[in-house]
Amino acid sequence: MSGFFITLDGIxxxxxxxxxxxxxxxxxxxxxxxMFTREPGGTPLGENLRGLLLDxxxxxxxxxxxxLMFAARAQHLHEVIRPALADNRWxxxxxxxxxxxxxxxxxxxxxxxxxxxxxxxxxxxxxxxxTIILDVPLEVSLARIEKSRDKDRFEQEPADFFTxxxxxxxxxxxxxxxxxxxxxxxxxxxxxxxxxAAILSGCLNTWRTRSGA
Ligand code: TMP
Numbered sequence: 001m002s003g004f005f006i007t008l009d010g011i012x013x014x015x016x017x018x019x020x021x022x023x024x025x026x027x028x029x030x031x032x033x034x035m036f037t038r039e040p041g042g043t044p045l046g047e048n049l050r051g052l053l054l055d056x057x058x059x060x061x062x063x064x065x066x067x068l069m070f071a072a073r074a075q076h077l078h079e080v081i082r083p084a085l086a087d088n089r090w091x092x093x094x095x096x097x098x099x100x101x102x103x104x105x106x107x108x109x110x111x112x113x114x115x116x117x118x119x120x121x122x123x124x125x126x127x128x129x130x131t132i133i134l135d136v137p138l139e140v141s142l143a144r145i146e147k148s149r150d151k152d153r154f155e156q157e158p159a160d161f162f163t164x165x166x167x168x169x170x171x172x173x174x175x176x177x178x179x180x181x182x183x184x185x186x187x188x189x190x191x192x193x194x195x196x197a198a199i200l201s202g203c204l205n206t207w208r209t210r211s212g213a
Pocket of ligand 1: 038
């Protein structure tokens with residue numbers, strides 16, 4: 001794998017869309033060939049699974065939900081992520097396996113060991129080079145979710161679900177500080193962008209050193 005793999009994650013309402021757009025502009029300006037993708041989704045099959053997973057018409061049990069997330073991920077890795085990395089490209093994924101640890105383990109109570117097992121199965125030793133966790137206090141997240149017109153199945157969850165999800169993200173980041181950067185996104189936009197730019201700059205240095213450029 002010679003590309004660079006970044007994932008952006010965090011509770012619903014943390015402001016991923018705004019900052020993904022900024023990341024795209026920053027990387028373009030710095031001459032980085034990056035492809036942007038998302039989970040669940042990223043492939044035709046995965047986008048169909050996303051539709052099923054987010055549709056409030058279905059009530060998958062926690063095991064089904066977890067397995068469908070990984071089914072979509074396996075296809076995403078096979079069809080999109082691994083080929084792009086092998087082609088020396090950067091991949092920026094809007095959510096990845098940290099979301100499964102946060103939502104299905106933290107939120108739903110699936111054992112972390114089971115998720116780790118699926119992670120090893122589907123990813124082998126592939127892990128993101130950098131994961132940015134956008135973090136906001138629960139009230140901010142809930143207020144932003146409240147504004148969305150058609151709430152998806154996750155957005156309809158109660159506040160205590162998101163409390164657990166947020167705690168799971170922060171705990172993972174604290175356990176592996178070298179791979180995670182937690183960015184508080186309930187600040188002035190320019191301050192958040194400044195932090196993200198510094199992280200991307202660090203990634204670029206790492207990648208250049210690694211690839212001998
Ligand atoms: P979003 O991409 O618009 O944030 O919506 C995706 C939703 O799916 C979000 O509520 C988090 C949830 N999700 C999981 O529960 N587990 C996962 O592994 C992934 C990738 C997403």
